[in-house]
Amino acid sequence: MNADDLLKVFQAAHQRAVAYQRPVIAVSACAAPTLAPLALYQAHRQGFFWCAHSPDLSLFGLGCTWQIEATGSQRMAEVDRQWFALCADALVQGPHAPLLLGGMRFDDQRPSAPHWAPFADASFHLAHWLLSEDASGRWLRCQRVIEPGSDPAALAQQSLAAYEHLLNPTHNPAATPTVLGRSALPQYQWQAKVETALDAIVQGELNKVVLARHIDHRLDAALDTGAVMGRLYARRNASHLFAIHRGDHCFMGATPERLLSCASGHLSTHALAGSTRRGLKPNEDQALGERLLADPKEQHEHQLVVQTITQALHDKVSNLQAASRPSLLKLATVQHLSTPISARLNAGKRLLDGIQALHPTPAVGGLPRASALAFIREHEGFDRGWYAAPVGWLDAQGNGDFLVALRSALITPMHCHAFAGCGIVEGSLPAHEYEETQIKLASMQQALQLACPADTDGAYSQIRGETPYADTAQR
Template sequence: MGLTLPIELFQQANRRISAQQENVLLSWVCELPGGAAKRVFDQGKAFKGERFFWQNKERTLRLAGLGATDQLRVEQGQDRFLALHTRKEQVLQRTVTNSEETACGAVYFGGFSFDDQQDTSSEWEKFGEGFFYLPLFLVTEKEDRCYLSVNLWLSEEDDYAKVEAVMAQWDKIVASLVMPDSEVACILEERLAEDAWLRAATDVVALLQESPNMQKVVLARRMRLGFDGFLSSSLIIANMEEQQGNSYCFVLENGTSTFFGATPERLLMADAAHLESACVAGSIARGETASEDAVLGETLLSDAKNLAEHHFVVEMIQGTMAQFCEDVQVSASPILLKNRDIQHLYMTVSGRRSEARMLDVLRALHPTPALGGWPQSEAMTVIRLKEEMDRGFYGAPIGWIDSLDRGEFAVAIRSALAIDTNAILYAGCGIVADSVPTEELAETAIKFQPMLRVLGGKVHERT
């Protein structure tokens, strides 16, 4: 494509290097006519293991990142939200850029662990308590326009030849043919520790019935799939886009591990003036016919248990947003959020942003009662005692944040972790005092369906 990074911006970076006596991040943004984030992701196979993809549920924003100009892995014991905020602010102080376009330039993408007090299991070890990339190349597709961001560190020893080498690398990427990846077959499906999960759910129901204060505890479980080859991120994205409408689609590669999902749940969206969150809780299956689907939807809208679960979420998010926003607005009443395999109760909470730092709001919101329980602290204690697994990034914030503190994070549900030729799927459900453990187990089976379908596993259709 012959793109040329302006020499003037390079010279500006050199002057900053001389003045500050330290390396400088040069972040160049240009419009990319005819660009497409998914195509560039597919073309970037040379960066496999250092790629990410993000698509919002409205499909008005797509991000594809290749390479890691900077990488943040948060260690246990660190304040993970503060660690990311501090890193991006430090980088911002050393950045020379030509654009303030949202979701362009020095954008960090990644996620956090669900519980930083949980011992990290071996499959999640390389992700730490938080894991984020600042990509070398970022393609941002939004509002019918497409942008390329090039992020590279420059030192006083670097001349323009380094810039030319990076741009030549970009030209090679976009000139490469997109070769389709091979399909792999699912050869193993293992539902892990179902009996232990049922015992834990029974114990939690008894605890809730005896406790005057605790209202809800979310218990999660896992299943494992095995394949006759390595999973392809490109095929995973294509399947999620085709099958999982009305959902965020994300892929985060980290070496031979890939965390991915198609989640319906926004945790926080921030622009310069506003903050917005979504209240997603309560669930029921989709119907086989339009009339059956409508009946199921009406059942959900009038079900006392699900309405109570949803109310906990709305109350908590509204109260949290009120700490950071002015003029907080809550949508009038729950509506149905319909995905391919499941439907939920849905409302929004928004407000005018004051001086709030995005990651402070994110910290305060996580975990909502939809993924942890209520009250939060007591529910988390029970989860640590009864769940007997590491959720890793499941149920936790995943998304992006740019240098001007704008961004969006979703809740990483309907998600899976692929490691070599295996995948671990995650699903959870809210346990309340009148829950029936076998019915809750059936609900988690429904929540496995989206990733089972994406990966070609055995999808258990309702009869």
């Protein structure tokens, strides 16, 4: 990064800020072929990490030069308003626009649990230094917000010091924690919640509701989030990876589900519902997939999600297209029914309008949406926080990508909270639904490496040293 070029960009942005009497984003980007997002994240264990596919994009953001926090039902609209107001006069040197990173809570109406306190209803950061890797190569950008009263020379010095820290992180060896205990709702109690949901469905109160489980591991030391992400990366298959830090808390996961992405006004998403395990052998794996594709109960659950997504986007898009039948999305321990959906944004609409309309989809909430959310608040028994909510990025040109934060865990200094859920519809069997959560927990548990010496509640009985057959073509 050239110091003179950086100073010139900051000075030009300062002139703009003085002239307009409002903050201006300054971005200076340069090629960075020797830097790697995952390696930097593993070295720092802070900031924001992202590794998504279709299209391939990796990000590592460190430091925060500006943030938006919004609350309530209109939080996405407020994020959109503040972000695009700030971007209106952006001064950009290089091929990459400023980019905002963050996410939101699953349910803004539920009180926040203490372990989720650092994660606001909606929270987005403008990273001070952002490394990106895509088809165009690796690029490093410095992003600063320049105020009318800013000193461009002082800001440039601060940014160069942060750049040196980016390249030469402080080495803090991570301990290997021991699990002191684990709290999880016993199997029979969770299955009783499923029975309650089935009763509500029979009575016509619901068509579907997603019930999740929460496992709290109490540790004697902090987990090495960089090592966990490395293991997730090695087994990522068709999953998208993310890690979002707020202070000494980290929310991370390997999710199969994209909520919505936007590239030059073109929207992409997919319906993801209906699951079964992977087989240990190719023939078994194929048979399980074919059985899933033919299962009327799973097909019904899947079509509910397809219909709801297309209806939610209908008045915001044109040329809406969904595949006529689902295909199989194969992950490390589980395979899903998946239907691709595409559309074009209408004039005057933006990506966050679509996010607001879609979240929560029936794949993580239920149907009807309001009834399902009310049931979850009353019966699920814990705060999901950012679990099953949108996490992602948004740039100054309206492009962006948001995932549904599934197969995830919240890591705090002395705890690790893991989450998994499944959809309950007519015909669901409580024991089978519990086993589905076992399978979904398995991939994260393998990355966390936190199996308890005494497995009293059977939370991870799926793991017996066996590796399900993984179709490498899905990588």
